Amino acid sequence: MASSSDAALTLTSTAICVALIVARCFYRLIFRCHIHTTCHRRWRIDDFYMTIAVLPLIGRAVCILLSFTLNPDHTYDPATEAEAQTWGQSVESIDGDRELSHKLLIPARIFYAMFLWCLKLGLLAFYSRFIDVFRWGKLVTDALWWFIIATFIAVFITILAECRPLSLLWALNYDDTKVACNRAVGNLILMAVCNIIINIALIILPFPMLRHLRLDIKEKVQLGFLFSVGAVLVAITILRIPLILNESVSQRSRSMVISPPFSVLGLC
Numbered sequence: 001m002a003s004s005s006d007a008a009l010t011l012t013s014t015a016i017c018v019a020l021i022v023a024r025c026f027y028r029l030i031f032r033c034h035i036h037t038t039c040h041r042r043w044r045i046d047d048f049y050m051t052i053a054v055l056p057l058i059g060r061a062v063c064i065l066l067s068f069t070l071n072p073d074h075t076y077d078p079a080t081e082a083e084a085q086t087w088g089q090s091v092e093s094i095d096g097d098r099e100l101s102h103k104l105l106i107p108a109r110i111f112y113a114m115f116l117w118c119l120k121l122g123l124l125a126f127y128s129r130f131i132d133v134f135r136w137g138k139l140v141t142d143a144l145w146w147f148i149i150a151t152f153i154a155v156f157i158t159i160l161a162e163c164r165p166l167s168l169l170w171a172l173n174y175d176d177t178k179v180a181c182n183r184a185v186g187n188l189i190l191m192a193v194c195n196i197i198i199n200i201a202l203i204i205l206p207f208p209m210l211r212h213l214r215l216d217i218k219e220k221v222q223l224g225f226l227f228s229v230g231a232v233l234v235a236i237t238i239l240r241i242p243l244i245l246n247e248s249v250s251q252r253s254r255s256m257v258i259s260p261p262f263s264v265l266g267l268c
Contacts, residue, residue, distance in 0.1 A: 014061040018054055025051050044129070049122030053115050060111035063104045071101035076182065078172045095172060102170035102182070109159050109187060116191075117152045120198050124148065127206050134209070144201055151194040158187040188241070195237045203231055 028047050068074070079094035087094060124144055131137035163169045163181040171179065206227050210220050 010061050010064050014057060017057055021050055021054050021057075044125070046122040046125035049118050049125060053118035053122070056111035056114035056118070060108050060115060063108035063111065067101040067104040067108065069101075070097040070104075074101065076102070076171075076173050076179075078174055098172060099170045105184075106159065106169065109184070110156065113152060113155045113159070113191065116195065117148060117155075120148050120202065121145070123202055124205075127202070130206065131209055134212075140205070144198075144205070147201075148198060151198065155187065155191050155194060158190050159184070162186045192237050192241050196234055199231075199234045199237070203228060203234070 025047060028043050075098065079091045079098070081091065084091045084094060124141060128137070128141040132141060160166060162184055163179070168179050169182050169184075171182075173179070207224065210223060
């Protein structure tokens with residue numbers, strides 16, 4: 001069985017994010033504004049991105065829970081006769097479960113990237129409504145949109161191409177030769193770097209429009225602080241990398257450190 005703490009953390013963080021996203025979507029649908037055509041409460045493309053982000057979020061949680069259920073320790077070592085007797089299963093059955101648990105990490109990592117990148121596209125679409133009125137706005141948002149798409153493709157490729165052949169991602173260590181690529185360090189670092197770059201760009205993006213707003217200094221400072229909240233995500237991304245690497249990049253450490261930011265990301 002999966003560790004109760006691992007399962008509770010995954011389920012709790014997923015439930016919080018889903019609740020926040022669903023609440024936001026219901027607010028847009030039920031409390032719609034018809035005062036003017038540019039009312040922020042109309043259903044727009046950023047709401048669509050936020051809505052579909054729920055699907056990979058749930059998919060990731062299901063894959064992680066099944067993976068830890070099949071292989072609680074997430075070991076790559078083949079089962080022993082003693083373990084088979086303890087669990088009341090055959091060695092072949094346990095080995096099959098362990099291989100399947102590692103296979104489930106592939107869609108889990110893809111779903112995680114899809115969730116994050118949907119949120120980034122949603123936030124970019126939201127900001128684009130305000131900065132596209134400037135001459136530079138459309139050019140910048142289009143360039144950033146394509147950059148987000150390109151980085152997602154790069155992350156997707158590293159998930160599938162880091163181990164050659166792909167079967168090394170789930171192969172057990174039958175010959176006592178440990179495979180380094182199944183730790184997915186390349187994918188971890190690339191995702192972190194892309195996250196940091198995109199988040200910093202999204203933090204900076206809305207600031208130029210502040211000087212065009214007819215607000216007093218206090219209100220502009222408050223808006224600036226709100227835009228800067230994304231810096232927390234950058235700090236989390238930077239801090240969690242050494243934490244995960246210090247744990248030898250185990251899937252347990254990746255899941256434990258990645259899950260809490262989900263609750264913050266849902267606020268976007």
